Amino acid sequence: MTRLRDQVAVVTGESGGLGGRIAVALAQAGSAVIVHYLQHTDAAQGVVRTIEQAGGRAKAVRGDLSQPDEAAAVIAAAGIAFGRLDILVNTVGPTRDGLVLRMNDEDWRAVITGNLTSSFYCIRAALREFVRQRRGRIINIASPTGQAGHVGQANYVAAKAGVIGLTRAVAREVGSRGITVNAIVPGVMAAGVSVEASARDLDAIPLGRLGTAADVAAAVVFLAAADAGYLTGQVLNVDGGMNMH
Secondary structure, X not given: OOOOOOOEEEEEOOOOOHHHHHHHHHHHOOOEEEEEEOOOHXXXXXXXXXXXXXXXXXXXXXXXXXXXXXXXXXXXXXXXXXXXXXXXXXXXXXXXXXXXXXXXXXXXHHHHHHHHHHHHHHHHHHHHHHHHHOOEEEEEEOOOXXXXXXXXEHHHHHHHHHHHHHHHHXXXXXXXXXXXXXXXXXXXXXXXXXXHHHHHHHHOOOOOOOEOHHHHHHHXXXXXXXXXXXXXXXXXXXXXXXXXX
């Protein structure tokens, strides 16, 4: 598969789960990949090995994306390692759950910064390259909670709603430069879901199954490819039809 041949992507977020699956899918489509991580070195290196063993190119890069200089350095690593940057995928999504009355200031700040501010830092850094070359793809991973709300996650809900707003604002700003900016909202994922929750959720999913990381990764590859060149500012729900609008 060569839909993304000669492209270079940065995938942010700890790489053991969804971010790792997205990185592998991009590599399978032909892209070289910067695999970002903060704490999980072994997971990131495992993703790199998987890509390299399949004949792809990848490099693990550590960085604290809550710090603007480190976020810029992660983005710059694409040019240093592979000579260019074409695709940015923001998958960062830390949580610190709690009811509003019990949520402390640090839990609020950490989740807003980890989800929203870090995405802004990475987008700002990537745009310097994308505007110069008049082309680029930005794909942000949001959450259904950012659309509907969720008890005990006011910080996370606000952050992911902010990611959707950020997606649309940036899409309007840079569309004339040939840059697309879209968001993906994953549905209920199979990993880590209890049997009881699965039964409840399945009743609400028209396609009759829980989502997988591969489903989300396939949507990322589509939005990164030339086929999606006329899609921008969109929020794509990859959820089996659970949240139709």
